[in-house]
Amino acid sequence: MRAKSLIVVGLALVALRGTGARSQAVAPAADSAADPVRVLVGRLDLGKYKTTIKGLTRFGDRRQGTDRNRAAVDWIEQELRSYGCSNTRRVSFEYKAVTGRGSVDGRRQTDAQGGGRLRGVRTRVGVNTDSLAQPDRALRALNAQPSTPGLREEVYCTKVGATHPDEMYIVGAHMDGHGWGEAANDDGSGTALVMELARIFSAPDVQTDRSVRFALWNNEETGLTGSRAYVAQRQALQGKEDPKGSGQYPEPKWLGMIQHDMMLFDHGMPHADGTVSREQRPEADVNIEFQMKSTFAAASQKLAWAVAAANEHYATDYPATVGNHMTNTDSNPFQDAVAAISLRENERGREIGAGWDPHWHQPTDLYATFNDRDFQLGLNAAQSTLGALGQLTGARLKP
Numbered sequence: 001m002r003a004k005s006l007i008v009v010g011l012a013l014v015a016l017r018g019t020g021a022r023s024q025a026v027a028p029a030a031d032s033a034a035d036p037v038r039v040l041v042g043r044l045d046l047g048k049y050k051t052t053i054k055g056l057t058r059f060g061d062r063r064q065g066t067d068r069n070r071a072a073v074d075w076i077e078q079e080l081r082s083y084g085c086s087n088t089r090r091v092s093f094e095y096k097a098v099t100g101r102g103s104v105d106g107r108r109q110t111d112a113q114g115g116g117r118l119r120g121v122r123t124r125v126g127v128n129t130d131s132l133a134q135p136d137r138a139l140r141a142l143n144a145q146p147s148t149p150g151l152r153e154e155v156y157c158t159k160v161g162a163t164h165p166d167e168m169y170i171v172g173a174h175m176d177g178h179g180w181g182e183a184a185n186d187d188g189s190g191t192a193l194v195m196e197l198a199r200i201f202s203a204p205d206v207q208t209d210r211s212v213r214f215a216l217w218n219n220e221e222t223g224l225t226g227s228r229a230y231v232a233q234r235q236a237l238q239g240k241e242d243p244k245g246s247g248q249y250p251e252p253k254w255l256g257m258i259q260h261d262m263m264l265f266d267h268g269m270p271h272a273d274g275t276v277s278r279e280q281r282p283e284a285d286v287n288i289e290f291q292m293k294s295t296f297a298a299a300s301q302k303l304a305w306a307v308a309a310a311n312e313h314y315a316t317d318y319p320a321t322v323g324n325h326m327t328n329t330d331s332n333p334f335q336d337a338v339a340a341i342s343l344r345e346n347e348r349g350r351e352i353g354a355g356w357d358p359h360w361h362q363p364t365d366l367y368a369t370f371n372d373r374d375f376q377l378g379l380n381a382a383q384s385t386l387g388a389l390g391q392l393t394g395a396r397l398k399p
């Protein structure tokens, strides 16, 4: 019976691969020798992840439209190239400062952004714009140059698939921040995660069937301007070989988009006095969200469950939870064109929106604010996405 059921499972796996059911998480063998994806996940390293976050915080809050933002884009590009992700490209777009952007919003007091209900203790949220709220004079000086309207750039690089170079998953995070801190969590933590994945997929012994694009969006904090520009400029280019007969696809067909934004801090709901626990709560989880009101809700949900299954299989410390109210993040511009999900420390609408992260857009969003239990949550999100991507793209090690 046992042998027979193994054969049945084997056939089922072949059938899944054969139909291209790429959003199904195929359970790989338990031992790493037989599972190249486990080997790749094992190459993620807490020290390297922290070092990359630290590297980003050297550019302060990396606010869009400043020299420190442009220097950060240059540094990210250099890093990607040094990992072997050498086919870097830039998307350019114009940003005109929006003034008087009033929100016409019919939400009730307990309606969360993106859907769902705000519950329990809530604290004030918002963006700090007061330079003097930053007590560190050196950091205050680093963040002093104001933003000016004009040309913006954002960088991406691509792992080209060996057998399906014309199809890709996009993995993203936003590299800009604000609030007079170091944007360490929002979103140095997501940016570093995407960079670490680029490093691992670009190793010379790694091969994938399908392509993976690593995108570091700019101008997220001005209303997803950079990711919207990418969709507007590149959606129609999908799947076109250029030049004809070259085997090159500047914009492979989109199979899914996975965004990472604020990965470190899950200390729970604020207490009745408005304070938040100093330590990562033991129940901390990675929140995977899709938007149930999007055109691609069904496909997005499937992708979310694939990442959740990869979390169960590969993540070392923290579980994942799937939610249906993805909002205010760079996967939203993709959600009506392709399966789109986001990974976060908490649900954006009803948890972060209720004040669960007291460092959000504040001068305290500093590298030094977070400890290893926080960084480990981000690394577990990286393990989840890398595990899922490895399965979905057919990642393997060259002999």
Ligand SMILES: [Zn+2]
Residues within 6 Å of the ligand: 174, 186, 187, 220, 261, 262
């Ligand atoms: Zn963010």
